Amino acid sequence: MIVAVPLIVASGYFIVRGLLGERERLPALSLGTALAWSLFVVLLNLAVRAGVPFGAAAWLAGGGVAALGALGWRCASPGTWDRLDLGLLMLIGAPASLVILLYQFFGVDADYNIHYPLIGMFLRGTFPHVHPFFPDLPMGGHYGRDLGLAGLLSFGRIGIGSAMIVEAWVLHLSTLGNIYFLGKRHGGGRAAGAVAAAFAFFAVNVGFSDWVIRSGLAEVAGNNNPVIHAFLFAILLLASQIVADRRWMAVVFLGLLLGGFDAVYETHFAATACALAVLATAAWLPPVMKRWGRRPAVGLTAALALSFVVMLLSGGLVARKLRGADAPPAGTDPAAWAEAGAKQQVGVGFPKRPLLTATHPFDGRPIPVLGLEFLGAQGVAFWALPISALAVLRTRRIAGGVCLLTAAAALAAATCFDFGRFNSDTFRFLFLAGLMAAVCFGLVIGDLAGRLKRPRIAGGMLAVLVFACSGEFLDRLDYLRTIAIDHPHLLRIFEAARFEQWCPPYEEVDGEATLWLRGAAERDDTMASNFLAPDQTSGNDLIFNSAILMSRAHLPMVGFNLRLSRESGGFEESVSGWSGRATAYWATGDDELLRDLGADWLYVVPAWLPPGVAERMAASPALEERHRAEGRIVYRVDPNRLAPRPTERSDVTVTGFAMTGTRDAFVKATLTVRAERAVQGRFFIGYRIFDVTVGAPYDERDSVGTVHALRIDAGGEATIEIPFVVPYHAGEYEVGFFSGPTSLGTTRIRVE
Amino acid sequence: MILLLWSAVQEARIERPVQRLEVGNPARIVVTVVNTGEAELPGGDFDAGQPCTFVGLWTAKEPPRIVGTFEASHQFRTPLPPGESRTVELIYYPTTPGEVLLCAGLFRASKSGAGNGAVGGMDVAPVTVEAGRAVIAHQKHWIRALIAGHVLAFAGGIALALWVGRRP
Numbered sequence: 001m002i003v004a005v006p007l008i009v010a011s012g013y014f015i016v017r018g019l020l021g022e023r024e025r026l027p028a029l030s031l032g033t034a035l036a037w038s039l040f041v042v043l044l045n046l047a048v049r050a051g052v053p054f055g056a057a058a059w060l061a062g063g064g065v066a067a068l069g070a071l072g073w074r075c076a077s078p079g080t081w082d083r084l085d086l087g088l089l090m091l092i093g094a095p096a097s098l099v100i101l102l103y104q105f106f107g108v109d110a111d112y113n114i115h116y117p118l119i120g121m122f123l124r125g126t127f128p129h130v131h132p133f134f135p136d137l138p139m140g141g142h143y144g145r146d147l148g149l150a151g152l153l154s155f156g157r158i159g160i161g162s163a164m165i166v167e168a169w170v171l172h173l174s175t176l177g178n179i180y181f182l183g184k185r186h187g188g189g190r191a192a193g194a195v196a197a198a199f200a201f202f203a204v205n206v207g208f209s210d211w212v213i214r215s216g217l218a219e220v221a222g223n224n225n226p227v228i229h230a231f232l233f234a235i236l237l238l239a240s241q242i243v244a245d246r247r248w249m250a251v252v253f254l255g256l257l258l259g260g261f262d263a264v265y266e267t268h269f270a271a272t273a274c275a276l277a278v279l280a281t282a283a284w285l286p287p288v289m290k291r292w293g294r295r296p297a298v299g300l301t302a303a304l305a306l307s308f309v310v311m312l313l314s315g316g317l318v319a320r321k322l323r324g325a326d327a328p329p330a331g332t333d334p335a336a337w338a339e340a341g342a343k344q345q346v347g348v349g350f351p352k353r354p355l356l357t358a359t360h361p362f363d364g365r366p367i368p369v370l371g372l373e374f375l376g377a378q379g380v381a382f383w384a385l386p387i388s389a390l391a392v393l394r395t396r397r398i399a400g401g402v403c404l405l406t407a408a409a410a411l412a413a414a415t416c417f418d419f420g421r422f423n424s425d426t427f428r429f430l431f432l433a434g435l436m437a438a439v440c441f442g443l444v445i446g447d448l449a450g451r452l453k454r455p456r457i458a459g460g461m462l463a464v465l466v467f468a469c470s471g472e473f474l475d476r477l478d479y480l481r482t483i484a485i486d487h488p489h490l491l492r493i494f495e496a497a498r499f500e501q502w503c504p505p506y507e508e509v510d511g512e513a514t515l516w517l518r519g520a521a522e523r524d525d526t527m528a529s530n531f532l533a534p535d536q537t538s539g540n541d542l543i544f545n546s547a548i549l550m551s552r553a554h555l556p557m558v559g560f561n562l563r564l565s566r567e568s569g570g571f572e573e574s575v576s577g578w579s580g581r582a583t584a585y586w587a588t589g590d591d592e593l594l595r596d597l598g599a600d601w602l603y604v605v606p607a608w609l610p611p612g613v614a615e616r617m618a619a620s621p622a623l624e625e626r627h628r629a630e631g632r633i634v635y636r637v638d639p640n641r642l643a644p645r646p647t648e649r650s651d652v653t654v655t656g657f658a659m660t661g662t663r664d665a666f667v668k669a670t671l672t673v674r675a676e677r678a679v680q681g682r683f684f685i686g687y688r689i690f691d692v693t694v695g696a697p698y699d700e701r702d703s704v705g706t707v708h709a710l711r712i713d714a715g716g717e718a719t720i721e722i723p724f725v726v727p728y729h730a731g732e733y734e735v736g737f738f739s740g741p742t743s744l745g746t747t748r749i750r751v752e
Numbered sequence: 753m754i755l756l757l758w759s760a761v762q763e764a765r766i767e768r769p770v771q772r773l774e775v776g777n778p779a780r781i782v783v784t785v786v787n788t789g790e791a792e793l794p795g796g797d798f799d800a801g802q803p804c805t806f807v808g809l810w811t812a813k814e815p816p817r818i819v820g821t822f823e824a825s826h827q828f829r830t831p832l833p834p835g836e837s838r839t840v841e842l843i844y845y846p847t848t849p850g851e852v853l854l855c856a857g858l859f860r861a862s863k864s865g866a867g868n869g870a871v872g873g874m875d876v877a878p879v880t881v882e883a884g885r886a887v888i889a890h891q892k893h894w895i896r897a898l899i900a901g902h903v904l905a906f907a908g909g910i911a912l913a914l915w916v917g918r919r920p
Contacts, residue, residue, distance in 0.1 A: 090909030
């Protein structure tokens with residue numbers, strides 16, 4: 001990674017210098033970094049889609065980018081520096097860089113619980129990607145950033161989280177430069193570029209007053225965002241170059257980047273593709289063609305055509321929609337609904353009801369976008385969007401045009417289209433609309449100021465305006481001052497320190513044991529673990545702890561509960577805790593439960609098991625201790641050494657059910673079973689829980705069963721003890737007992 | 753008023769002895785919360801809008817009179833009924849060697865902001881932080897150097913822009 005990133009940056013620099021004919025070094029550096037990183041992601045995705053093994057695909061993609069860089073190096077003419085550009089970029093970039101780094105060093109990366117394991121699994125060669133917590137569920141949805149980062153990490157590893165710091169800093173500063181040069185070259189000059197970049201990073205101010213207001217890109221630097229915005233502004237710059245500079249290589253790069261963008265982030269891809277489709281259509285209109293000539297129309301259309309081919313090959317949003325693989329299930333079956341959530345199957349309807357409303361990300365209520373509740377929370381640039389639009393139409397500058405079209409597409413998507421359960425996620429569209437409105441506003445104001453006769457006064461006024469609109473950003477600075485100066489935490493650069501922050505039980509020994517497991521496991525293996533300290537009681541603790549182990553071992557983990565509430569939407573919500581089988585297994589160490597768990601490896605902390613369970617596991621013929629470190633044991637599971645499950649049906653009826661102990665997740669239950677005819681032998685008896693409240697199985701893929709020795713005379717009764725796992729959620733449940741295909745009876749329980 | 757009543761009775765107590773503290777090494781601080789009042793201490797899913805009690809840990813140089821900015825916290829997922837106690841572990845990262853007051857207290861918070869505020873008294877344990885494994889890498893001067901570097905870059909940008917911009 002440490003070598004790969006400079007190589008990517010250098011290749012991109014020479015690609016832009018040589019193949020796109022850029023004479024200046026700074027724009028070549030900023031566009032080149034975003035372009036080469038994005039090309040690497042696109043080529044890597046195409047290669048693995050074509051069936052090339054991951055390691056070879058990374059070399060192919062990296063080699064392709066390097067080869068283009070070498071070609072550019074051969075073609076590049078002597079470059080020049082513009083020191084005023086450098087000064088302005090240092091002026092805007094320094095606070096942005098500081099905030100990006102402080103957030104990375106001190107903050108918690110959002111959704112790392114899904115991205116870290118995915119990157120680890122990509123590194124192992126798992127493709128297409130599956131849900132790390134439910135390895136049998138293929139995931140729809142974006143993955144390009146994780147795949148790309150895994151590709152770069154494969155050239156020499158630093159930690160995944162450490163690589164994210166490098167990614168965020170390099171790509172976000174490249175984006176800052178791209179916005180600046182988009183404004184300078186195609187939007188009205190230096191002042192337009194500088195103000196647009198400053199507004200984009202510090203004064204977007206979009207959100208909900210009772211939820212969160214995002215101040216700008218400087219604080220939106222985690223998760224997928226650096227890669228998304230690198231793609232986005234590289235695409236807009238290339239489109240502007242096709243119109244203004246008529247570069248044919250820009251057509252090829254635009255086609256590749258736009259085509260590959262849909263595997264990186266669907267929302268931004270959709271808005272950008274719509275905007276460029278409108279621009280390409282407009283370019284064919286006679287008045288526009290008269291002004292621009294024929295080449296931009298042909299170039300944009302060719303780029304869109306190429307991007308469509310890439311989309312079909314990349315397996316992203318368009319390919320999935322055309323295959324019908326993304327359609328959410330018809331009807332209202334909650335189990336299918338839950339699974340569709342985990343698979344990220346998003347339906348799109350039109351019109352949204354009520355129309356022109358934003359969906360609150362927290363409680364899902366519709367808020368009219370023309371009402372004061374919504375508008376009152378937005379920043380100046382958002383309010384000024386109609387004026388910016390008029391100014392852009394008047395000045396006819398291409399940079400303002402593409403940004404305006406993207407803002408309009410994003411706003412229309414968030415307020416006019418219905419994404420069903422994922423409506424609460426449409427804040428991504430709103431932020432994109434706000435970001436583009438901010439860039440537009442900056443371009444217009446900067447363009448206007450650039451025409452003034454007194455540049456110093458104009459510059460001063462612009463600085464005051466940006467400062468006045470950056471209140472939310474200044475609040476973030478105050479927060480960062482608090483955590484960095486008043487209460488300094490560790491500078492979390494290296495992986496162990498980042499893990500310690502998110503996963504308190506993680507210790508050095510976990511790093512060693514998971515590294516050993518990474519080397520010992522096969523590609524498609526799975527693991528299960530009781531890595532949840534006794535004082536950790538929430539579902540989030542389980543998710544975070546498990547994610548750390550998965551990302552270290554590069555293995556998915558089994559044994560989680562899958563249940564989505566209708567309102568939640570996001571798949572992260574799907575893990576409420578361990579599945580019934582896993583809960584029962586970690587409470588008992590029963591081999592019968594181990595068989596159903598389906599894990600190839602167990603990562604065990606014996607100290608956190610109930611008394612006697614560690615000894616029972618150690619005595620299990622199916623578990624082979626393969627690694628032991630201080631307080632950690634790694635077992636290999638051999639399912640062939642488990643006693644075969646009896647197939648004989650138990651001819652009994654469950655006539656009584658009583659839970660013993662408190663109603664924590666795991667209790668023991670006593671079953672009274674009655675036999676009409678004499679019964680003798682070993683029988684498998686299990687149960688499955690049905691959620692009466694929502695009318696569906698509590699967890700579609702989970703039942704719990706154990707083998708019992710029964711000897712009952714005709715008409716007699718017996719009592720047996722079963723491991724019983726109480727549902728995590730309050731509600732009314734029907735417990736159905738079974739033996740093979742035979743139903744043994746049902747009982748109802750209520751969980752408060 | 754309700755908050756004041758709570759303030760009189762709830763308590764968070766740092767269990768002694770506190771483990772050996774070294775700069776750069778995370779330490780587990782055990783805090784016992786006792787609900788000696790008549791109302792339960794709220795707990796639940798904070799992200800879902802339910803009011804919650806947070807057990808917080810922070811450091812101070814002088815005995816604090818108000819709850820400080822938490823350096824580590826634990827959220828109650830379930831309410832704590834009257835008369836019951838709960839023990840939680842908080843991970844504290846010492847960053848500076850020397851004498852320091854380790855403080856623990858309770859804070860009630862909800863997304864709506866209604867009823868937010870400190871609950872009950874606080875416990876203060878004087879501790880000594882010893883120089884540890886990562887003194888150099890994790891000292892304040894690294895953070896200050898980072899900030900100073902960026903301030904210099906910012907000032908340099910202004911100077912460069914003004915210098916180049918004033919030339920014809």
